[in-house]
Amino acid sequence: MNLSLRVHGRRPDGFHAITTVLQTIDLCDRLRVSRTDSTAPLALELPDGGAPEDDSNLVLVAARAFFEAIGEPARGVRFELRKSIPAGSGLGGGSSDAAGTLAALQELWGEPLGSDDLRAVAAAVGSDVPFFLVGGTVLATGRGEELRALPDIGTASVVVAVPAVEVSTEEVFRCWSGVRSPVGEHRGVDVLPAEAARAEAASWLRGNDLEPVARRLHPEVDRLLLAWRAAAPGRSDRGPQVSGSGGAVFGIGSWKDAERAVEGLGVRVIRTATRRRRRGVDSDS
CATH class of the missing domain: 3.30.230.10 (Ribosomal Protein S5; domain 2)
Structure with a gap:
C-alpha cells in the first residue's frame, strides 16, 4: 500500500513522475x-x-x-x-x-x-x-521503479476497506490535474535516514495526490472516506487514506467504530498488518 504518494507531473515517456513511500502488508494472493x-x-x-x-x-x-x-x-x-x-x-x-x-x-x-x-x-x-x-518499507521515485529501502517500520495493525468498484489506474492518472491532496502534507517525504529510523507506520501518512481524483471518479470511494472519518473524528494522523489510485482505503491501528460504520456501505473490510522486507535486503540500498 502507499503510505504517501506525490505526483510531480507527466514525463516525456508518458509515465508520471512520483515520490511514494510503499509498504507491504500480510494480505496476499x-x-x-x-x-x-x-x-x-x-x-x-x-x-x-x-x-x-x-x-x-x-x-x-x-x-x-x-x-x-x-x-x-x-x-x-x-x-x-x-x-x-x-x-x-x-x-x-x-x-x-x-x-x-x-x-x-x-x-x-x-x-x-x-x-x-x-x-x-x-x-x-x-x-x-x-x-x-523487496518488500518492507521503501521510498520509490521515478515512475515507481527507483527504490531506496528505508528502515522497516515493524509490525503495525492495518484495517483496509475495499468498495465494490474496480478503479482504473490509467484513468486516475489521466484525470489527475496537479491538485494536491487535502489530507495531510507531503512534508519531506524523502526524509533523512535518521528520521526514517525513528518512524512508525502512522508517521508516513502524508497524503495521496491521487485521492481527490479517485473520489471524484468513484462516489463509492468518497462515501467510504466520509463515513470512516465521521465515525472516528480526531484520528487523521492514522488515516483513513486511499492507497495508490484507489479504491482501497486504509488506516493504521484499531478502528472498531469505523469498521462498523463502513460495513454498512457494503464494503469488504480486511484486518491485516504491515510486513517486513525480505531477508537479505538492507536499508538504504
Missing part, C-alpha cells in the same frame, strides 16, 4: 508455480476467479518477459493463482503476482539472472513490480 513438459505452453489457472486468465494477466506477462531475458522459449510452466487482493483496489495485486512469478522462475531455473537484470525485467513488466521483489 497465493501463486503455485510448477514445471511441466518442456514442450507445453504456459498455463494459468485461477480456480476462484478474480482476474483474467488470458495473456493480459501479469503472471503470464512476467513469465514471457523472464524467458525472453534468459533467451529461452516461454513454455513448460503451469501457474495456479488464488486471488485474495481485490482487483483495481490500489493494493498492487497484479504487480505482486508478477513479482512472485519472477522470483519463482528465477529459483526454478537456477538463478540465471543477476539481481540488477531481474529488477530490470520487473520494471519492464510494471512500475511497482520491482518493489514487490
Whole structure:
C-alpha cells in the first residue's frame, strides 16, 4: 500500500513522475508455480476467479518477459493463482503476482539472472513490480521503479476497506490535474535516514495526490472516506487514506467504530498488518 504518494507531473515517456513511500502488508494472493513438459505452453489457472486468465494477466506477462531475458522459449510452466487482493483496489495485486512469478522462475531455473537484470525485467513488466521483489518499507521515485529501502517500520495493525468498484489506474492518472491532496502534507517525504529510523507506520501518512481524483471518479470511494472519518473524528494522523489510485482505503491501528460504520456501505473490510522486507535486503540500498 502507499503510505504517501506525490505526483510531480507527466514525463516525456508518458509515465508520471512520483515520490511514494510503499509498504507491504500480510494480505496476499497465493501463486503455485510448477514445471511441466518442456514442450507445453504456459498455463494459468485461477480456480476462484478474480482476474483474467488470458495473456493480459501479469503472471503470464512476467513469465514471457523472464524467458525472453534468459533467451529461452516461454513454455513448460503451469501457474495456479488464488486471488485474495481485490482487483483495481490500489493494493498492487497484479504487480505482486508478477513479482512472485519472477522470483519463482528465477529459483526454478537456477538463478540465471543477476539481481540488477531481474529488477530490470520487473520494471519492464510494471512500475511497482520491482518493489514487490523487496518488500518492507521503501521510498520509490521515478515512475515507481527507483527504490531506496528505508528502515522497516515493524509490525503495525492495518484495517483496509475495499468498495465494490474496480478503479482504473490509467484513468486516475489521466484525470489527475496537479491538485494536491487535502489530507495531510507531503512534508519531506524523502526524509533523512535518521528520521526514517525513528518512524512508525502512522508517521508516513502524508497524503495521496491521487485521492481527490479517485473520489471524484468513484462516489463509492468518497462515501467510504466520509463515513470512516465521521465515525472516528480526531484520528487523521492514522488515516483513513486511499492507497495508490484507489479504491482501497486504509488506516493504521484499531478502528472498531469505523469498521462498523463502513460495513454498512457494503464494503469488504480486511484486518491485516504491515510486513517486513525480505531477508537479505538492507536499508538504504
